[in-house]
Amino acid sequence: MKHILSNKRKIFNDPVYGFITIPNELIFDLIENPYFQRLRRIKQLGLTHLVYTGAIHTRFQHAMGAMHLMMQAVETLNAKNYQITEEEENALYIAILLHDIGHGPFSHALENSIVHHITHEDLSEIFMNKLNETFNGKLSIAIDIFNNTYSKKFLHQLVSSQLDMDRLDYLMRDSYFTGVSEGVIGYDRIIKMLSVVNDELVIESKGIYSIEKFIISRRLMYWQVYLHKTVIAAEILLVKILKKAKELAQTGDILFATPALKVFLYNKFSKKDFYDDINTLNAFAELDDNDIFASIKAWTYHEDIILSKLCKNLVNRNLFKIELQNQPFPIEKINNLKKIIQKNMAININDIDYFFFEGTITNSAYDFGKDHINILFSNGELIDISEASDQLNTAVLCKSVTKHYICYPKNIENLTS
């Protein structure tokens, strides 16, 4: 006797949540699309794995995880009678799945080295529009939600806001793969406490401690992982390498590069090119982490001594020393260091910027002030978390912390003391 299986829903294994169920065939087909599959080859946290060796998870995994949380959020809100239609539900899954599709390899580091004047958000939108053509307009509502042009504003907030599924997943996932337990949050409690008031996503007051923990976790993850000083040293090195390689390419030097990277080394595309010419987008879609690293490994043998030196440093993880402090560094210290480097490494004064980097990092981009998290009390009152919380206060939450760094080869350091 035989019974043919039917209605089997596709399931993905995920170490963070156990299983991720694909809600329907359209979503499955989007996942199968090469534009999305390429995210399998782009690490979520760039070079962070040079410090946290487990952090080699991909943007593909994150997108899937965020969609999984969206399914839970929709279930919670529907159970509380905030009617989300089937069409809107589907659009939410598409929007969150594709919210980061515009990322290229190491994009936090390379957004201004490989492409210029175009952000990954712009690129996400271009990819979505292109996919909308391919899928005969089935992504239209998703795009409206993503762009916040859809009538129900709280749907956009599920995709992009202080409380979106993007943040919940990346904190959970980055904690899991880095092993930094400080980032673990009560994501399930937060989702269960979601509610909607006046078309705005809010948190029921029982969830207030989970929200406090979530805000603190995020800040700690910034300083402990995302802005870890060694990671920054590695990323600056990567930026400098690409800068030097482009410089050489543009002056006619012949560099080895994978075909996908060669396009971007020898051409400069404007934002308009991406919008107008599908070939530009497709060229970008060919790029992934492999192209960058395979090319850099080849450049360790390039005759340009600066390029080869920088590449060797990165490939063999012989990273630069980085100093980080709250105050700017004294100009005399900087000048003195530059002099020693120049003399010691026998380089031209114009090239000093390849071996001495200075700058600032700040977590102000993560502005706790701009976009409120409102807490819903059982008497119906809505109060901003910064007032509702006994632990947190606005002053601390909104404080943007800026740190100054200088970064230079390790052996130099010894010469100075």
Add this chain to the structure above:
Amino acid sequence: MKHILSNKRKIFNDPVYGFITIPNELIFDLIENPYFQRLRRIKQLGLTHLVYTGAIHTRFQHAMGAMHLMMQAVETLNAKNYQITEEEENALYIAILLHDIGHGPFSHALENSIVHHITHEDLSEIFMNKLNETFNGKLSIAIDIFNNTYSKKFLHQLVSSQLDMDRLDYLMRDSYFTGVSEGVIGYDRIIKMLSVVNDELVIESKGIYSIEKFIISRRLMYWQVYLHKTVIAAEILLVKILKKAKELAQTGDILFATPALKVFLYNKFSKKDFYDDINTLNAFAELDDNDIFASIKAWTYHEDIILSKLCKNLVNRNLFKIELQNQPFPIEKINNLKKIIQKNMAININDIDYFFFEGTITNSAYDFGKDHINILFSNGELIDISEASDQLNTAVLCKSVTKHYICYPKNIENLTS
């Protein structure tokens, strides 16, 4: 008032165990060596991430984890007065750290496509000998232990046996990154139950259930992860791609390849070459996952239609259909399928092997019979686990399971029915 920190031991973050402490400077220097750093760019489980998306962990992480477990094993055995000298302890850490250093990219799949007639174990030994020169003979005892030529045999068993730290770490780590909870083992209990009798590693009887679980977990991980049929389909595809590329290269065709891969596409090295010429070893040490994948992505545009088709299939995860069964497939079915493929894909009969693969997989390589796990009872008796256990029996344990597979493009399948 100032106090300079001293005696700080280097610590690595690891999501599986929390922290891994580097025991001393020699070990630290070995980890910093480019031969070892390259393991950061070689995935432990090759293409398994195409099925278990989290399985992108590297051989670097595994080597570090196995060393971490070795530190616990040494601590346990020393507390039980099985004297391990400081020299031997250090040699154990080196031996386990380097036990897999001979692996190249996707080596289970490519061991016969990129190099020939030389195993990764041979290569590990060659790398170790080379490092021993660099480190002025400080690896000699480690090499003896690795080769099982050292007087105390149980030290070798900690590095390579049914109970070695290699197996304990890879089961834990592969479970963690795939999310397959079936592989989780009581590694800490197993280590705490280690003992030595007559220069042989044994398990105290209180640990018997943990050993049973360990054996079962390993078998389940084989079928559920390591020999997952979709993973096999992907790996065969990879083998065929390299085979075709080498064929084209050897017939004079010009193929894009990263410099590191080019050496192996256009040359054929004997085992002797590796032993005699350091350049051969160094060329091999340049290779990693990036070279393979960056080259395959380029070949999706190659004019050879077979090569480009196979590459597109892999890159876009449009994997072949695989059928797996206990019995061989009927020859008529095979011939019929081949005919349909040939006709449908308009390929030459000689090329059919690029689109139709058949073969067998077996877990017999993991021979539970050959190398005993002895259980030490409180009366001093030693009994083999297969007799000591009520759950397991030799017949089942030693049974080598062989499965037959056929593998072919997905669209073909529909044509046949």
Add this chain to the structure above:
Amino acid sequence: MKHILSNKRKIFNDPVYGFITIPNELIFDLIENPYFQRLRRIKQLGLTHLVYTGAIHTRFQHAMGAMHLMMQAVETLNAKNYQITEEEENALYIAILLHDIGHGPFSHALENSIVHHITHEDLSEIFMNKLNETFNGKLSIAIDIFNNTYSKKFLHQLVSSQLDMDRLDYLMRDSYFTGVSEGVIGYDRIIKMLSVVNDELVIESKGIYSIEKFIISRRLMYWQVYLHKTVIAAEILLVKILKKAKELAQTGDILFATPALKVFLYNKFSKKDFYDDINTLNAFAELDDNDIFASIKAWTYHEDIILSKLCKNLVNRNLFKIELQNQPFPIEKINNLKKIIQKNMAININDIDYFFFEGTITNSAYDFGKDHINILFSNGELIDISEASDQLNTAVLCKSVTKHYICYPKNIENLTS
């Protein structure tokens, strides 16, 4: 502006699954009922916490957890179109919630010491019928499902079978609280693989390895936890204490006891009493772990030297030595031990059974043979797990393992050697 919260569903915190949502008000009211609340005071694993100190979780928690898994199972089956009506769904939740409500304190140990000739299954049914009266017949379908008199047989299997939610929860929960990682199972995968064929619960073939792991985990948990020899020694001690106390009570001795326990020390109820007289049931419902242990603590000062000695042993965890082996113990050894005990402890020969226990334990109650787990292959075939699996075979699965034990005071042991 005020918004009153509505549709809030009650949520319980659970360390194993995170949160457990109560599906509706009827279920909530059942949980609030004193018959159910008493399960908060009855440990799931009796005296196991004397070995695994964390194992102090309660029957309340297990019942809630099993209901939580049932909600997932219903969701999975509904998604696969095995229509479960809302009424049936609700009945499933009630049936699993109440499946163990008939358990008294330390019931595995005390089922024949406190009550006689009535099982906890009988008692569960009596409780359910009583609650059905209180809730105006709303439990009728649940009782039919529990008794397997409901038309759809697979619903009963979700409550009680080789694959029921009871087993899945207790393995997960007992692992969590004992810390024995060997018991962790892929419960979520098993549930996602559930299907129904011919009114029978089956597992889709993709879940085969999870089922193998589940079967092995359960066997290992039996030997490592449920039948741990020290736990058995403690439970026999408890049985002997109650036996002695009842004996003293029945011969007119005045014993301290909590009111709830006094009823059962000084009366003997037949099965009929429970069915006919609600007072008997209510008296039973007053009993929990506190009564047993508070009384035993008082008896450590009782003038009967046997009773006080046994109680002191239990309270101060001075447990008896237990020997466990596959063969029966030689009669000479037993007689010799008895003689030494009698002489050494200056006890009457009739009382030797309070200080020397012998018997057998077996896991045959957990009969893998009787109730099949069928695997559903993608071609529609159904095959029993014992045939479908390469790892397991019927012979091993069905083998009932019996072990012999003897148990006696620790200090005696030294005298013998």
Add this chain to the structure above:
Amino acid sequence: MKHILSNKRKIFNDPVYGFITIPNELIFDLIENPYFQRLRRIKQLGLTHLVYTGAIHTRFQHAMGAMHLMMQAVETLNAKNYQITEEEENALYIAILLHDIGHGPFSHALENSIVHHITHEDLSEIFMNKLNETFNGKLSIAIDIFNNTYSKKFLHQLVSSQLDMDRLDYLMRDSYFTGVSEGVIGYDRIIKMLSVVNDELVIESKGIYSIEKFIISRRLMYWQVYLHKTVIAAEILLVKILKKAKELAQTGDILFATPALKVFLYNKFSKKDFYDDINTLNAFAELDDNDIFASIKAWTYHEDIILSKLCKNLVNRNLFKIELQNQPFPIEKINNLKKIIQKNMAININDIDYFFFEGTITNSAYDFGKDHINILFSNGELIDISEASDQLNTAVLCKSVTKHYICYPKNIENLTS
């Protein structure tokens, strides 16, 4: 051939850390002592399990866990050459193991209902002195460390300070058993970052984020778990029950009670009694959770209607409604509620305090200001965490939060609206 096992160190299973190894026989004998074994019957978090059902872990488990962390701390500090002698090491284990031995059942609630004018810290010291006699002075250094009269002050800080092993274990353990992930801390990283400067425990600067997280986690656990309003409502109920029972006992009423509890219902002991008379201490040592709960269950049938009513409320978890707010409640509201209660429940005006409770809770006992956590920077500077941290500031850290509550029967509440 036989080999007798030797040097086997006793191992405890622990779900939080896996295994806990007992360092030596003296420690093992202390654990076996009845004074310590009684902690197996005293829940760490009192009635918290009425809200977080998993929170039934015991003071025994916590003491063992804190000792386990102490072993890790000693290992870390020794590796950094802060010489801790073997004698001191052992004393640390004893001190942390016994730091809470003075706790009675539900002691946060009952410290002023069962005993009076004597704290659990006093009792811990009395128990330790008594044990010191039993163990022939082997606890002397431990007692000095516990009382902070030992020369090396940092040893006391490991036992009792803002950074002690007590806090690290209870946060980890309470999180594990409640399932409140917000309490999970990076305890292993904190321990690895411990250092000593000028005889003071400090944290190396790399651990700064883990310390921030630890401080925040602790505050959140206070509000989310330890001071959860429903837990408070339950604990006040318990206090009132004991108050009423004592009142009845002292006016000559005959109450059922377990022998251990009876002593404390019918007598009033001074602090001096505990110091002077070992029988008082031993009477106290007989008490555990079972006595309290078994007696309360019996009192549900007591003829005093107030006592029986309160007891039924607790036993069946029909807890009082509690309102919690930052401002005091208006006196009119309070008077009005009292009037309704008195009328509705037909009670005497003198008894109103048994059905209407008011008071405040505050977390000021956990004073982040008083006892500094100093951060050690790599240049040798020591900076207080409140200054070293960008996230936390002294104002927030030291702010003592006080909340006002009123608490009354649930049905009353409906009558008022």
